[in-house]
Amino acid sequence: MEYRDWEILKVLYSQKNISKAARLLFITQPALTNRIKNLQEELGVKIITRESRGVHFTPQGEYLVHCADGIIAQFNNIKEHIRNMNNDAGNEITGTLKLGVSKFFANYELPHILKVFKDQYPHVEFKVITGWSKDVTQYIHNKDVHIGFIRGDYSGRGLKKHLLFEESISIMSKGAIDIADLPNLPRIDYSGDYLLNTLIDNWWAENYTQPPLISIEVDQVDTCKEMVINGLGYGIMSNRMLKDIEELEKYDLTDQNEKPLKRRTWMYYHKESMEGNVVKTFVNFIETLELGKHIEK
Structure with missing residues (x-):
């Protein structure tokens, strides 16, 4: 078995899904399937079975996954130690x-x-995985990534985190509107992050007894913004979407105490990851940036 095989087993076990695991591993689904097939032939045992609901690990596969954490951790410690020796000698940060x-x-x-x-x-290279914030939270918890950038206050138990910036949540429209009449006005809705949807839904329930009048549903917030710009209805989204847009009216959402509703963006990482110079350098770099200064208008 090669080092890559241990990583494949760990990621596949965490995802229980071939396509999701392939995406995290930056390989194609056929390549991943073929590698598992070759591994089973090499070991002479069945490692996984594929079912309608995903991948199921056999007892032999479970044992291999149990061994994978220790082997991967040892390999990474060796690799990081060698790189740190180079960095300590005055060479460039690499990894x-x-x-x-x-x-x-x-x-x-x-x-x-x-x-x-x-x-x-x-000399630092990057592998970037994108997804909904709830998925990214799982990636960092599973140590599939070194660092996670997450919008919303998801659970970070056991993780170090750093607040990057806060954004107001606003109603935006092409022209002036009467907020009291909002339930009767056409709204452009989009598939947003779970916590953002919950925040908006709770605000609506506190202020109106009627459901919103959804005239158009789209799958992306950028599409929603363009629909609003063209006067097809109002939208509710973070202030970040309003940057450099002057022709739209903006109404910030507030709670029952008239305080603006905020959405936070965080950087998450494991404390032990800071032992590596590459992660430590990047985290320190992010913490010195003033990402939020251009968010609010």
Whole structure:
């Protein structure tokens, strides 16, 4: 067995799904399936069985997964120690960082962050996995990534975290509207993050007895914004979407005490990950950035 095989088993066990595991491993589904087949032939045992609900591990497969954590940890410690020896000798920071990033953060913040960081540390490489914040939270908990960038206050038990910025949640429309009449106005709705949807739904329930009048449903917040810009209805989204848009009216959501509703974006990582120079350097770099200064208008 090769080192990669142990990593494959660990990720596949955590996901119980071939397609999701392949995505996390940055390989194709056929390549992953073929590797498992070859591994079973090499060991002479059945490791997994594929069922309608996903992948099931045999007792032999369970045992291999149990061994994988220790083998991977030992290999990574050796690799990191060697790199740290080079770094301590005055060489450039080198290595590969695995980042789990919410879709919104990946589109609007991450490219600039990586550009500035790569200018300072050109020998650091990145593998980036995007998804909903709840999925990214699971990636970091499972140690499938070194660092996670997550929107919303998801559970970070056992993790170190750093607040990057806060955003207001706002109603946006092409022209002025009467907030009291909101249930009768056409709304553009989109598939948002679970916690954001809950925040908006709770605010609505506290202020109206009628359900919203959903005139158009879309799957992306960017599409919703464009629909609003074209006067097809109002939308409810984070203030970040309003950056550099002057032609729209904005109404911030507030709680019962008239305090603005906020959505936070966090950086999560494991404390022990800071023993590696690459992770430590990147975390320290992020903590010095002022990501939130351009968010609020």
